[in-house]
Amino acid sequence: VELSFVRDDISNYLQKNDGEYFDQIVLDPPKLAPSISGLAKASRKYHSLNRDAIKCINPETGGLFMTCTCSAAMTQKDGGNYFLQVVQQASLSAKRQITLLRVNNAAPCHTQ
Template identity: 40%
Template sequence: NDVNKQLRKFKDDGEQFDIVILDPPKYAPSRAAMDRAARAYKDLNRLGMLLLKPGGLLATYSCSAAADLETFKQILAWAALDAGKEVQIIKQFHQPEDHPVRSSFPEGEYLKGLLIRVL
């Protein structure tokens, strides 16, 4: 997709940034799409990590209900491993109070994000 092409171009051009913000569309509309979505999230975040200066911040988000926060964190760990980077999770973001979650529909808790320092 276009953002991956642009991120690769930045990488090829030697660009580096203090902060990268990644807020992609829903990659996993269902659990059945999770394998493909995990690869897409991993590749996107790997590229984001590679563009950061040492100590840079990656703010990354997901609105896919099929990827819960723990799954999203695992995908980011794989991205860091593939990028050859050590990372620290500084903050976890959850959907705001005006997006309540029904106990009968835990998939309603779909907004999540992480602020990560790339060492």
């Protein structure tokens, strides 16, 4: 089993990616929408990050993509579906099909 871990600014890393594909990606950016007023800007950023990360999943064999948000504004809008809609739109922009396997919420000790 070959593992590689990358610790970098994800926007920079994805922009300089030269066609390298991965079997698994965990996308866990910092809080991008600290309040509802930052939601539009954060939505665009989440869309582009998810789109670019989805493009890095191996198109021939598929893979596992886990994406996260710790922005309550993203997870509370539209009955909790807003973030899922952003990810779905990102997959369409990436021209990739995704299947939702699971949705988790923050641990009770995580302050919002």
